[in-house]
Amino acid sequence: MRITPAEIAALSLSIKVALFSLVIMFPPGLLVGWLLAKRTFPGKAFLNTLVMCPLVLPPIVSGYVLLILFGRHGFIGGFIYQIFGIEIVFSQVAVIIAVSIISFPLLVRGIVTGMESVPLELENAARTLGASPLKVFWTITFPLAYRGIVGGTILGFSKSLGEFGATIMVAGNIPDKTQTMALAIFSAVHLGEDASVYRLVFISTVVAFIALWLTERFTLR
Amino acid sequence: MVESTKIRLDFRKSLGSFTLAVDCTLETKVSAFLGVSGSGKSTLLNCVSGTLTPDEGEIAFGDEILYASASKINVPPEKRRFGYVFQEGYLFPHLTVAQNIRYGQPNPRKSSDAVDVLEISELLQRYPNELSGGQRQRVAIARALAMEPRMLLMDEPLAALDSALKDRIIPYLHHVKEVFEIPILYITHAFSEAMTLADEAFLIADGEIVASGEPHRLLTAPSAMPIAQLTGVENILFLPVTASDKARGLTVLEIGNQSLMIPYIDIKIGEVVPVAIRAEDIIISLEPNLSISARNVLPGKIRNLDVKNDRTWVSILVERHHLAVKITHEAREQLQLREGLAVYCVIKASAINLMWD
Numbered sequence: 001m002r003i004t005p006a007e008i009a010a011l012s013l014s015i016k017v018a019l020f021s022l023v024i025m026f027p028p029g030l031l032v033g034w035l036l037a038k039r040t041f042p043g044k045a046f047l048n049t050l051v052m053c054p055l056v057l058p059p060i061v062s063g064y065v066l067l068i069l070f071g072r073h074g075f076i077g078g079f080i081y082q083i084f085g086i087e088i089v090f091s092q093v094a095v096i097i098a099v100s101i102i103s104f105p106l107l108v109r110g111i112v113t114g115m116e117s118v119p120l121e122l123e124n125a126a127r128t129l130g131a132s133p134l135k136v137f138w139t140i141t142f143p144l145a146y147r148g149i150v151g152g153t154i155l156g157f158s159k160s161l162g163e164f165g166a167t168i169m170v171a172g173n174i175p176d177k178t179q180t181m182a183l184a185i186f187s188a189v190h191l192g193e194d195a196s197v198y199r200l201v202f203i204s205t206v207v208a209f210i211a212l213w214l215t216e217r218f219t220l221r
Numbered sequence: 222m223v224e225s226t227k228i229r230l231d232f233r234k235s236l237g238s239f240t241l242a243v244d245c246t247l248e249t250k251v252s253a254f255l256g257v258s259g260s261g262k263s264t265l266l267n268c269v270s271g272t273l274t275p276d277e278g279e280i281a282f283g284d285e286i287l288y289a290s291a292s293k294i295n296v297p298p299e300k301r302r303f304g305y306v307f308q309e310g311y312l313f314p315h316l317t318v319a320q321n322i323r324y325g326q327p328n329p330r331k332s333s334d335a336v337d338v339l340e341i342s343e344l345l346q347r348y349p350n351e352l353s354g355g356q357r358q359r360v361a362i363a364r365a366l367a368m369e370p371r372m373l374l375m376d377e378p379l380a381a382l383d384s385a386l387k388d389r390i391i392p393y394l395h396h397v398k399e400v401f402e403i404p405i406l407y408i409t410h411a412f413s414e415a416m417t418l419a420d421e422a423f424l425i426a427d428g429e430i431v432a433s434g435e436p437h438r439l440l441t442a443p444s445a446m447p448i449a450q451l452t453g454v455e456n457i458l459f460l461p462v463t464a465s466d467k468a469r470g471l472t473v474l475e476i477g478n479q480s481l482m483i484p485y486i487d488i489k490i491g492e493v494v495p496v497a498i499r500a501e502d503i504i505i506s507l508e509p510n511l512s513i514s515a516r517n518v519l520p521g522k523i524r525n526l527d528v529k530n531d532r533t534w535v536s537i538l539v540e541r542h543h544l545a546v547k548i549t550h551e552a553r554e555q556l557q558l559r560e561g562l563a564v565y566c567v568i569k570a571s572a573i574n575l576m577w578d
Contacts, residue, residue: 121307121309121311122311124267124270124272125313126324127272127297127299128270128271128298128299128301128303128305128374129299129304129305129324129325129365129368130299130327130368131299131325132299139324144314144315
């Protein structure tokens with residue numbers, strides 16, 4: 001099996017983007033997960049719905065919304081263009097934005113599940129032992145929610161690796177620039193490059209399998 | 222002995238349709254709140270610890286106000302420095318015993334006296350899931366003491382343990398009471414614990430304090446109502462053991478100049494045991510010499526008759542003990558019961574239960 005440079009570029013872009021997105025989205029994921037799992041506040045149902053939306057919307061629709069928002073005349077994109085003179089759409093940054101938005105719900109779900117499994121009584125016990133809410137979070141909630149957090153992280157990462165719909169809408173399908181694995185497979189199928197399709201499908205399957213297997217290993221006892 | 226800090230509890234807290242409303246001052250070293258589950262004991266303790274915020278009122282520890290709705294003061298639990306021992310222990314499962322104990326310790330490098338007092342030095346490297354129920358509770362108590370608290374809050378620390386284990390832990394609690402000069406607020410549904418540990422007890426029912434006082438006196442008070450509310454048992458007596466016969470399956474207690482036979486218990490002669498008899502389990506007879514199987518026929522005198530909706534409550538004085546007896550109106554009329562009448566109380570041995578809990 002000989003992998004072409006274009007295929008390697010697609011694979012490495014996918015991995016790079018998925019890692020970047022994870023690093024960027026993990027802190028807000030923790031915060032949102034903690035809010036949803038441990039706090040009651042007005043607008044909680046709305047926040048939950050907003051975060052989970054990309055999970056149920058067709059990715060194409062999420063991508064379209066992002067395209068409108070980040071376009072040169074869009075609400076956010078226009079602002080960035082005016083200040084920095086940078087265009088977001090059809091760039092690698094757009095890929096990162098697209099996969100981040102799509103994978104965020106999976107990350108948050110895992111974190112919420114993990115944190116919900118930590119009994120409030122343990123956190124209260126820590127408070128009575130003199131721990132501030134922040135110390136309680138880092139010494140009790142976080143380590144005990146570990147499995148859920150790892151699970152959400154790996155699922156989110158896998159989702160990022162394979163994201164297609166939102167990416168193609170907001171970042172296009174530019175070889176060597178914004179063409180991820182999923183987009184490369186799409187192009188190869190279209191061009192009838194069967195050998196390339198098989199290789200990419202094989203690689204994707206192996207990566208997805210490993211990610212899922214890791215999730216199981218970390219989340220199951 | 223150091224004089225105890227006064228703890229003022231005067232607050233209200235509603236949870237759904239349930240309301241807890243207390244107004245009391247704790248002045249003794251160990252104060253026990255006695256009540257059935259759902260009476261509001263745990264709510265009370267959570268409000269004192271700060272993990273639950275009352276709706277209104279005031280909580281003060283000595284001169285320091287911890288909660289006051291009027292001046293919007295609410296000291297968070299981590300600033301109150303009250304050691305809390307939970308019924309379920311709530312040890313941190315991902316930390317070893319040593320790490321659990323260090324968690325709240327002001328100076329983690331110093332070894333805590335609590336480890337010695339509770340004899341857990343051999344367990345320090347274990348994780349909570351490697352401990353037995355009794356060990357877990359000892360660690361929980363040690364963890365609460367290691368933080369050098371100003372007060373100890375104990376929420377039924379023995380309730381999850383079987384009676385043999387309870388008997389083993391109680392001496393540790395006595396030890397804690399002697400060694401650590403801090404007030405203890407203890408909640409329980411078990412008389413025996415309140416009896417042995419507390420200097421003052423508060424009976425709590427449906428979110429209110431219905432009686433308070435020195436535990437022994439509280440439980441033997443002629444007004445049986447608070448105790449009945451607490452347990453559904455109207456008569457509680459503290460009687461010394463005079464004989465015990467395993468072969469015959471009987472233990473004999475002394476009630477004044479009379480004997481009271483109860484099912485055999487393994488206990489030393491001379492020891493005083495608390496026994497409970499339900500008001501409807503006592504039969505009133507006008508004759509002493511009946512051919513019946515019941516082992517106990519005690520002479521007494523009717524002090525008082527109280528006609529309630531469906532039953533008549535008869536208070537009978539037996540050898541300086543008041544017994545509350547519940548009978549039908551029909552029985553009262555047929556026997557022509559009246560104040561001052563000499564009667565006999567007939568009680569089956571098996572109707573007399575030991576109040577160990």
